[in-house]
Amino acid sequence: VRGLPxxxxxxxxxxxxxxxxxxxxxxxxxARQVVERLLAEQ
Structure with a gap:
């Protein structure tokens, strides 16, 4: 079985x-920018 992370x-x-x-x-x-953007939305 193959899969992607x-x-x-x-x-x-x-x-x-x-x-x-x-x-x-x-x-x-x-990646840091994505996480920071999502945290700002909370």
Whole structure:
């Protein structure tokens, strides 16, 4: 069985607010901007 890495970001209620299929560099600037934007919406 083959699969792709999938990452989900959840809000405090456990709802998916972002889903990314494939490898992602979570230490990079783009990933940080996504997380900061989602936190600002809360």
């Amino acid at each position: 999938t990452s989900y970001l959840l809000d405090r209620q456990g709802r998916i607010v972002s889903a990314d299929i494939g490898a992602r560099d979570w230490s990079g600037k783009a």
